[in-house]
Amino acid sequence: MAYKIIEDCINCDACLPECPNGAIYKGGDEWRFSDGTDLKGMIEVQSVSVDADAPQSAKADDYYYIVSEKCTECVGFFDEPRCVSVCPVDCCISDPDFVETPEVLLAKQQTMHLNA
Numbered sequence: 001m002a003y004k005i006i007e008d009c010i011n012c013d014a015c016l017p018e019c020p021n022g023a024i025y026k027g028g029d030e031w032r033f034s035d036g037t038d039l040k041g042m043i044e045v046q047s048v049s050v051d052a053d054a055p056q057s058a059k060a061d062d063y064y065y066i067v068s069e070k071c072t073e074c075v076g077f078f079d080e081p082r083c084v085s086v087c088p089v090d091c092c093i094s095d096p097d098f099v100e101t102p103e104v105l106l107a108k109q110q111t112m113h114l115n116a
C-alpha cells in the first residue's frame with residue numbers, strides 16, 4: 001500500500017528529497033506526475049488520460065503530503081520506505097485506503113522510471 005503523512009508532521013522537509021518517485025510535496029504545493037519521474041505528455045492512469053506535466057491540486061495545505069498515485073513504498077529502489085526511515089516524528093504511515101500488491105508496486109515503479 002502507499003504511504004501517507006499524518007497531521008503530526010512538523011514540516012521539517014527531511015522526507016521530500018529522499019523520495020525516489022518525487023511523490024512527496026510541501027503542503028499547499030501543486031504536484032505533477034512528471035516531477036521526479038520519466039513521465040511526460042499524456043499518460044493513462046486507471047483508464048483515464050492525464051497530462052503528466054499538468055499541475056494538480058495540493059492534497060494537503062498545512063503539512064507535507066504524499067501522492068498515493070506515485071508512491072511505490074520505495075519498491076524498485078530501497079528495501080524500506082525512505083520517508084519512514086528519515087521522518088523524526090514517525091508521521092509517515094501506510095495508507096489502508098490505498099492497498100497494492102508488490103507486483104503492482106513494481107509495475108508502477110517501472111512505468112514511472114523507464115530508464116531505471
Ligand code: SF4
Nearest residue numbers: 019071073074081083
Ligand atoms: S514510501 Fe518511498 S516512494 Fe512512497 S512516499 Fe515514501 S519515500 Fe516516496
Ligand code: SF4
Nearest residue numbers: 009010012013015087
Ligand atoms: S520528515 Fe516527517 S515531519 Fe518532516 S516533513 Fe516529512 S513527514 Fe513531515
